[in-house]
Structures are given as structure tokens and as C-alpha cells.
Amino acid sequence: AQSVTQPDIHITVSEGASLELRCNYSYGATPYLFWYVQSPGQGLQLLLKYFSGDTLVQGIKGFEAEFKRSQSSFNLRKPSVHWSDAAEYFCAVGGENYGGSQGNLIFGKGTKLSVKP
Amino acid sequence: DAGITQSPRHKVTETGTPVTLRCHQTENHRYMYWYRQDPGHGLRLIHYSYGVKDTDKGEVSDGYSVSRSKTEDFLLTLESATSSQTSVYFCAIGNPPDHYGYTFGSGTRLTVV
Numbered sequence: 001a002q003s004v005t006q007p008d009i010h011i012t013v014s015e016g017a018s019l020e021l022r023c024n025y026s027y028g029a030t031p032y033l034f035w036y037v038q039s040p041g042q043g044l045q046l047l048l049k050y051f052s053g054d055t056l057v058q059g060i061k062g063f064e065a066e067f068k069r070s071q072s073s074f075n076l077r078k079p080s081v082h083w084s085d086a087a088e089y090f091c092a093v094g095g096e097n098y099g100g101s102q103g104n105l106i107f108g109k110g111t112k113l114s115v116k117p
Numbered sequence: 118d119a120g121i122t123q124s125p126r127h128k129v130t131e132t133g134t135p136v137t138l139r140c141h142q143t144e145n146h147r148y149m150y151w152y153r154q155d156p157g158h159g160l161r162l163i164h165y166s167y168g169v170k171d172t173d174k175g176e177v178s179d180g181y182s183v184s185r186s187k188t189e190d191f192l193l194t195l196e197s198a199t200s201s202q203t204s205v206y207f208c209a210i211g212n213p214p215d216h217y218g219y220t221f222g223s224g225t226r227l228t229v230v
Contacts, residue, residue, distance in 0.1 A: 034218050043207060043221035044160075090159065104150070104175070105219060109159035 002027050004093050006108035013081050014116045021076040021111050023091030033074040034092040034105065035065055044090060050074065061085070086115045120144040123208050123222040130229055136195040138225050140208030142188075148211040149191040150219065151175075151183065153204040160207070166191055198229045 005024045013019055025031060032051050036044040048059025055067040065076045074091060089112075094105040121142045130136050140149060151163040152175075162175030164183040172183050180202060182194045195202055205226050209219035 036221075041224075043223045044209075044219075045221070046218045049218050104162060104165060107160040109157065 002093065002106050004091050004106050004108035006089075006091055006111045008111045009109075010112045010114065012114040012116060015083050016080050019076075019078045019081045019085070019113070021089050021091075021113070023074045023076065023108060024072050025074065025091070025093040026072065027093050032094045033065075033067060034094070035059065035063070035074075035076050036090040036092065036107075037061075038088045038090065038110075040087070047076070047089075081113075081115055083115045083117065086113055088112045121208060121210055121220055121222045123206075123225050125225060126223065127226045128228070130198050130227070132199060132229055133197050136198050136227065138193045138195075138206055138208075138227070140191045140193070140222060142191075142210045144210055144212070144220070145188060146210040146212035146220075147188075148213070149185065150209040150211070151181075151191070151193045152207045152209065153177065153202075154207060154224075155204050163193065163206075195227075198227075200229050203227060203229045 003026045007022050034049045035047040037047050038044045047063050048057050048065055050057045050067045058064050063078050065074055067074050088110045090110045091108040092105045124139045148167055150165040152160045153163055154160050161177045163177055163181050164172055164175055166172045166185040169185055169188055184192045205224050207224050208222040211219045
């Protein structure tokens with residue numbers, strides 16, 4: 001079955017520290033992978049996406065993610081966290097035939113990030 | 118996002134009443150989705166549409182119906198609202214292969230009392 005697991009429900013980091021949010025997926029075909037961020041009371045905003053090619057992808061707000069096929073992972077990283085990064089982060093997986101019943105994006109349950117001053 | 122709007126933003130309704138939420142897009146995207154978001158459950162797909170009058174069920178479709186009579190509008194109806202349908206509802210749009218990854222609306226907070 002297709003699934004996305006975000007093992008950490010809540011993470012707290014100090015401002016200026018590095019960040020890594022974990023995402024593991026199970027998908028039967030070539031995966032398309034996404035990270036979204038949700039600020040309180042807002043909708044989800046796309047941070048970055050991976051379809052093919054370079055396994056290290058850059059996104060907005062200084063975020064990057066690395067696709068590791070052997071580990072079925074797509075972890076999100078940021079070298080130095082800012083207080084404004086406090087939000088909830090969602091990993092999602094889809095496929096080439098996205099949009100059909102087999103290709104709709106599947107979302108993880110999210111990781112809430114808190115930032116200490 | 119300016120290309121997708123949801124209405125209303127907040128609604129309180131009584132158990133047993135029908136409720137309709139509206140999603141409107143100006144991006145001319147083919148695919149539209151309705152999700153609900155609940156603590157501990159993340160985002161769960163209710164229904165989606167892949168064209169005018171073409172819709173299909175998601176994982177939590179019981180108690181919900183949808184309609185899409187125009188490309189730009191996707192309506193979600195709670196036929197007889199129950200307290201378990203208290204949630205935040207998000208609409209999303211997508212348009213493969215030109216636009217992978219969804220664009221989300223700002224959400225509708227629905228409370229059923």
C-alpha cells in the first residue's frame with residue numbers, strides 16, 4: 001500500500017540551529033515527492049518537489065531535501081532555522097499518473113516545528 | 118493563494134442540517150480536490166474531480182457529496198451534518214503535466230453543534 005510516514009510528530013529546535021525533518025514513503029512506482037508548509041490558520045504552501053534528476057533539490061525559504069531511493073526517504077533540511085519557520089510540515093508522494101485514483105498525492109500526518117529563541 | 122478561494126471561511130451549523138462549501142479557482146486547472154484536516158490524522162481526501170462532471174471518491178467520502186458543473190467551481194455538500202464532520206476543510210487544485218503539486222486554498226473551518 002502507498003503511504004507516507006513522518007516519524008516525528010513534534011520537534012523543537014533553537015533559532016540558528018540546523019534542522020532535519022524525516023519522511024519515509026512506500027510507493028510502487030517512480031515517486032514524485034513534495035514538502036509543504038502550513039502556518040497556523042493558513043493553507044499549505046509548496047516548499048519543494050522532486051520528480052527526477054539531481055537527488056538534492058532546493059526549495060523556497062532556504063530549505064532543501066534529498067531523495068534517497070535506497071532508503072525510501074525524502075528528508076527536509078535547513079542549515080539555520082529562523083523563528084518564522086515555526087509551522088507544520090507535510091511530506092507527500094504521488095506518481096506520474098497523478099490525478100487518477102492511483103496517482104493522487106498521499107500526505108504524511110505532519111511534523112510540527114517549534115523554534116526556541 | 119490568489120488563484121483559489123474557499124467560502125465561507127468559517128461556519129457554525131446545527132446537527133442534521135445540510136451544508137455546502139465552495140471552492141473557486143481562476144487557474145483553469147483540471148483537477149480539484151477536497152480534503153479535511155484533523156489533529157492526528159493529517160490531510161484526508163474526501164472527493165476529487167478530474168473534469169467537469171467527473172468526480173470520484175477519496176478515503177473518507179461517507180456523508181459527503183460533490184458537484185462540478187463548471188471548471189472553476191467545486192462544491193462540497195455535507196448532506197446531514199454531524200459533529201464528527203467538525204473539521205477544517207481544504208480545497209486544492211492541480212494540472213498535470215504542466216503543474217505538479219497542488220495549490221491549496223486557505224481553508225474553511227466548520228463547526229457542527
